[in-house]
Amino acid sequence: xxxxxxxxxxxxxxxxxxxxxxxxxxxxxxxxxxxxxxxxxxxxxxxxxxxxxxxxxxxxxxxxxxxxxxxxxxxxxxxxxxxxxxxxxxxxxxxxxxxxxxxxxxxxxxxxxxxxxxxxxxxxxxxxxxxxxxxxxxxxxxxxxxxxxxxxxxxxxxxxxxxxxxxxxxxxxxxxxxxxxxxxxxxxxxxxxxxxxxxxxxxxxxxxxxxxxxxxxxxxxxxxxxxxx
Amino acid sequence: xxxxxxxxxxxxxxxxxxxxxxxxxxxxxxxxxxxxxxxxxxxxxxxxxxxxxxxxxxxxxxxxxxxxxxxxxxxxxxxxxxxxxxxxxxxxxxxxxxxxxxxxxxxxxxxxxxxxxxxxxxxxxxxxxxxxxxxxxxxxxxxxxxxxxxxxxxxxxxxxxxxxxxxxxxxxxxxxxxxxxxxxxxxxxxxxxxxxxxxxxxxxxxxxxxxxxxxxxxxxxxxxxxxxx
DNA sequence: CGGACTTCGTGAAATCATGCACGAAGTAAT
DNA sequence: ATTACTTCGTGCATGATTTCACGAAGTCCG
Numbered sequence: 001x002x003x004x005x006x007x008x009x010x011x012x013x014x015x016x017x018x019x020x021x022x023x024x025x026x027x028x029x030x031x032x033x034x035x036x037x038x039x040x041x042x043x044x045x046x047x048x049x050x051x052x053x054x055x056x057x058x059x060x061x062x063x064x065x066x067x068x069x070x071x072x073x074x075x076x077x078x079x080x081x082x083x084x085x086x087x088x089x090x091x092x093x094x095x096x097x098x099x100x101x102x103x104x105x106x107x108x109x110x111x112x113x114x115x116x117x118x119x120x121x122x123x124x125x126x127x128x129x130x131x132x133x134x135x136x137x138x139x140x141x142x143x144x145x146x147x148x149x150x151x152x153x154x155x156x157x158x159x160x161x162x163x164x165x166x167x168x169x170x171x172x173x174x175x176x177x178x179x180x181x182x183x184x185x186x187x188x189x190x191x192x193x194x195x196x197x198x199x200x201x202x203x204x205x206x207x208x209x210x211x212x213x214x215x216x217x218x219x220x221x222x223x224x225x226x227x228x229x
Numbered sequence: 230x231x232x233x234x235x236x237x238x239x240x241x242x243x244x245x246x247x248x249x250x251x252x253x254x255x256x257x258x259x260x261x262x263x264x265x266x267x268x269x270x271x272x273x274x275x276x277x278x279x280x281x282x283x284x285x286x287x288x289x290x291x292x293x294x295x296x297x298x299x300x301x302x303x304x305x306x307x308x309x310x311x312x313x314x315x316x317x318x319x320x321x322x323x324x325x326x327x328x329x330x331x332x333x334x335x336x337x338x339x340x341x342x343x344x345x346x347x348x349x350x351x352x353x354x355x356x357x358x359x360x361x362x363x364x365x366x367x368x369x370x371x372x373x374x375x376x377x378x379x380x381x382x383x384x385x386x387x388x389x390x391x392x393x394x395x396x397x398x399x400x401x402x403x404x405x406x407x408x409x410x411x412x413x414x415x416x417x418x419x420x421x422x423x424x425x426x427x428x429x430x431x432x433x434x435x436x437x438x439x440x441x442x443x444x445x446x447x448x449x450x451x452x453x454x455x456x457x458x
Numbered sequence: 459c460g461g462a463c464t465t466c467g468t469g470a471a472a473t474c475a476t477g478c479a480c481g482a483a484g485t486a487a488t
Numbered sequence: 489a490t491t492a493c494t495t496c497g498t499g500c501a502t503g504a505t506t507t508c509a510c511g512a513a514g515t516c517c518g
Contacts, residue, residue, distance in 0.1 A: 009435075010474075010475075011474090011475095012474080012475060012476090013475090014432060014435060015428070015432065017431075017435075018425070018427070018428040018431040018432065019412075019425075019428070021431070022410055036494085036495065036496090037495075037496070038495080043412065044412060045412040047476075047477060047478095048477095048495095049476080049477055049478070049479090049497095049498095050475090050476065050477075052495090052496060052497065052498085053475095053476085053477090053497080053498080055496095055497095056496090056497060056498075060496085060497070062495075062496050062497075063483085063484065063485095063495085063496075064482070064483040064484045064485090064494080064495050064496040064497080065483070065484035065485050065486095065493080065494045065495050065496075066484070066485070066494080066495070066496085067494090067495065067496080068496090080435070081431050081432075081434055081435045081438070082434045082435055082437060082438025082439075082441075082443065083431065083434055087430075087434055087437070089430070096328060096329035096332045096333065097329045097333065099325060099329070100325035100326045100328070100329035101426070103325045104325065104326065104426065104427075106387075106410060106426065106427045107426065107427055107430060109427075110427045110430070110431065112427075112430055112434075150437050150441075151430065151433050151434070151437060158335075174436075174437055174440055175433040175436055175437050176433075177429055177430060177433060181251055181335060183248075183272065183273060183274040189440070191433060191436045191437070191440075193429050193432060193433060195424065195426070195429055196247070196248075197330070197333065197335065197336065197424070198247070198333075198335045198336055198338075198339045198341075199244070199247040199248070200406055200422050200424055201316075201318070201336065201339070201341050201380065201406060202246075202247040202250070202310050202312065202339065203243060203244065203247065203310075203422060204380050204404040204405075204406060204420060204422060205310055205311045205312055205316055205341075205380070206238075206243060206246075206309070206310045206311055207403075207404055207420045208311060208316070208379050208380060208403055208404050208420075209310070209311025210311075211403055211418070211420075212311075212379075214311065239504070239505075240504090240505095241504075241505055241506085242505090265464085265465065265466090266465075266466070267465080276506075276507065277465095278467095278468095278506080278507060278508070278509090279505090279506065279507080281465090281466060281467065281468085282467085282468080282505095282506085282507095284466095284467095285466090285467060285468075289466085289467070291465075291466050291467075292465085292466075292513085292514065292515090293464080293465050293466040293467080293512070293513040293514045293515090294463080294464045294465050294466075294513070294514035294515045294516090295464080295465070295466085295514070295515070296464090296465065296466080297466090
């Protein structure tokens with residue numbers, strides 16, 4: 001595995017890399033030079049073997065008997081995630097969520113740059129949101145091409161999400177983060193990640209309902225009976 | 230219609246039930262009486278066999294040769310998810326995200342009720358957010374007990390998220406939705422779901438980087454070579 | 459009624475993810 | 489150099505999830 005280990009990283013592992021990255025950046029700020037998989041696992045709330053396996057997809061960057069170099073590993077993960085550039089991002093929908101995303105410091109801190117917020121509602125156009133002024137959705141293509149944007153965020157009501165997606169795709173975007181509770185249909189080569197806030201609450205509702213004695217055999221003990229119908 | 234054969238639903242399937250539910254509700258609004266697993270799969274963007282298996286965890290509610298009754302199945306999923314009651318919810322943090330969540334209609338539409346928003350910043354206290362006025366975080370316990378709240382949302386900066394979690398746990402909450410990019414430490418019986426917005430963007434960044442032909446060589450010596458296409 | 463057709467429910471195979479356990483490779487100290 | 493100790497990398501077993509494929513159970517129609 002010396003030359004070109006550009007194997008694809010499994011989804012599950014990929015989803016944890018940003019977590020390790022955040023932890024490493026924090027450790028760096030505290031001037032910690034090295035960290036073992038054990039320590040990282042502790043901070044990430046996972047198993048140490050998992051940390052090692054996840055990191056092994058990037059290459060063999062650890063030192064046995066010592067651990068990982070914080071600075072070095074930070075850079076490797078950033079590079080792997082494509083974070084050695086500032087990605088320009090557009091937001092479609094200047095409602096509460098769109099505004100929240102535009103103002104979200106965590107996004108800017110991690111190297112994403114909101115270059116535009118568009119909406120179809122005339123009353124919102126011209127208002128300042130997160131340092132940019134809202135423009136009409138018709139300006140999307142222009143915006144995308146001008147700033148070479150490849151990531152779009154859909155923060156519209158569900159009813160307009162597919163329209164928003166179509167506009168983004170037409171404008172030439174390659175990846176979409178979708179907050180609307182809708183299954184978008186997009187060309188195969190466009191990547192969509194959905195974030196469904198109500199869905200998350202509904203899952204919590206399930207667990208709360210379980211806890212409240214509405215019995216469903218919770219997973220605390222391990223063994224499950226094959227109950228017949 | 231045997232007595233509830235409530236075996237535990239696998240996480241993966243549980244995560245899709247809210248999607249089926251949304252689709253069924255929509256179909257109901259369009260006065261569609263029945264739907265096959267094929268149709269549901271199409272609308273949910275998944276495989277038909279998966280739909281059937283997922284639904285089979287609830288019981289055998291389909292009719293062979295016909296499909297599923299939309300109204301009936303809707304109710305069954307709601308019941309399974311514990312959505313036959315309106316869950317009161319508190320939000321900790323009245324920043325952009327907290328406000329967006331408080332105002333988010335999708336949440337109210339699905340039977341969740343924001344009964345309070347708290348913050349530690351004096352300047353925010355008293356302001357109206359999503360129909361309630363922001364109170365001090367010290368009033369959390371009172372709020373939780375008064376409204377019998379069991380679900381809390383953390384929308385604070387990362388630095389205060391653990392404090393927020395501690396307060397919620399002390400107040401007696403059982404489930405937490407955490408927007409802060411932090412691993413919370415909570416008692417074992419408290420359920421946490423994290424929603425990490427920057428993380429999602431970082432994953433999109435990875436795929437965009439792949440798409441851009443950035444076939445990253447992984448040098449074992451640590452040299453970083455910014456390969457451009 | 460019977461045969462053609464539809465669609466569910468589910469065992470079994472295939473795929474993916476996790477966690478253990480151990481050898482390999484390093485450090486530290488004598 | 490040797491011994492003791494640490495910690496990585498990974499093969500392998502186990503578990504979870506997805507997908508396939510097919511029998512079972514229903515509808516429809518002549």
